[in-house]
Amino acid sequence: MATACDMRKNVQGHPCFGGNHNKNGRIHLAVAPRCNIKCGYCTRRHDCANESRPGVTSKILTPREALARVREVKESPVLGPIIKVVGIAGPGDPLANEETFETFRLVGNEFPDLMLCMSTNGLLLPEKIDFLHNLGLHSLTVTLNTLDPEVGARIYGHILYHGRRYTGVEAARILIANQLAGIERAARHGMTIKVNTVLIPGINDDQVPLIGSKVRELGAFVMNIMPLIPQADLAHIVPPSPEALETIRTANEKIIGQFKHCRQCRADAVGLIGRDVKLAEAV
Numbered sequence: 001m002a003t004a005c006d007m008r009k010n011v012q013g014h015p016c017f018g019g020n021h022n023k024n025g026r027i028h029l030a031v032a033p034r035c036n037i038k039c040g041y042c043t044r045r046h047d048c049a050n051e052s053r054p055g056v057t058s059k060i061l062t063p064r065e066a067l068a069r070v071r072e073v074k075e076s077p078v079l080g081p082i083i084k085v086v087g088i089a090g091p092g093d094p095l096a097n098e099e100t101f102e103t104f105r106l107v108g109n110e111f112p113d114l115m116l117c118m119s120t121n122g123l124l125l126p127e128k129i130d131f132l133h134n135l136g137l138h139s140l141t142v143t144l145n146t147l148d149p150e151v152g153a154r155i156y157g158h159i160l161y162h163g164r165r166y167t168g169v170e171a172a173r174i175l176i177a178n179q180l181a182g183i184e185r186a187a188r189h190g191m192t193i194k195v196n197t198v199l200i201p202g203i204n205d206d207q208v209p210l211i212g213s214k215v216r217e218l219g220a221f222v223m224n225i226m227p228l229i230p231q232a233d234l235a236h237i238v239p240p241s242p243e244a245l246e247t248i249r250t251a252n253e254k255i256i257g258q259f260k261h262c263r264q265c266r267a268d269a270v271g272l273i274g275r276d277v278k279l280a281e282a283v
């Protein structure tokens with residue numbers, strides 16, 4: 001029987017998944033402003049803290065404006081040849097915004113060669129994953145900070161789920177169950193999956209190896225352990241030192257591949273990772 005690894009889509013050309021990130025670029029489309037959960041380290045004044053560079057606020061595009069931006073980039077002599085991936089990573093949670101699906105539909109129809117990529121907190125993943133598969137989603141990032149609802153209750157303020165607001169352990173239990181079910185189903189569809197974990201010293205350190213083992217078993221490809229940026233409800237926590245982060249990543253490497261070149265791209269990034277360009281300069 002084919003395993004999730006055997007079925008995984010080809011990552012050649014995807015700069016975040018082992019494709020040459022010095023040669024292959026991506027464009028992020030900021031079409032998703034709303035979010036359906038409250039992470040303790042998020043202020044919501046800026047782009048989603050699970051994925052984006054701190055302190056950056058992207059301008060929201062409509063799906064039609066997003067398509068126009070992709071056209072512009074593909075026509076650019078500088079960017080056109082290098083852009084291989086179209087991603088939606090916020091500035092809120094892509095799955096809490098219908099505009100995400102419309103944007104993927106428009107871009108996928110006109111540019112079938114571009115890989116579609118998305119980042120999510122995972123709350124709505126089980127109910128949306130088949131639809132995303134049908135839209136041609138290639139790769140997926142899910143932020144998963146704990147497997148333990150008691151720990152989750154210390155990280156998440158609330159979730160908004162099917163018209164209800166949940167808090168505490170109950171909220172975390174729903175969120176974690178959906179994140180895991182979503183990852184498993186995405187892997188069955190052959191998607192390439194990265195799991196982001198925000199390392200919050202004193203809260204989820206012990207969870208990191210457990211998360212690594214679990215998501216590997218479910219079919220994730222790589223894990224990205226990110227240092228906490230102390231703000232909002234978790235402003236009092238001292239973030240991990242670069243050395244502590246490196247130690248944890250090295251230990252975790254024995255469990256699942258570690259993603260170390262993440263630059264926490266903004267939700268409207270375009271170009272090569274770490275070398276974004278202003279669109280006006282490139283077209």
Ligand code: SF4
Pocket residue numbers: 035036037038039041042043044047048049050091092093121
């Ligand atoms: S998922 Fe992202 S935007 Fe939503 S609360 Fe968490 S960090 Fe903020």
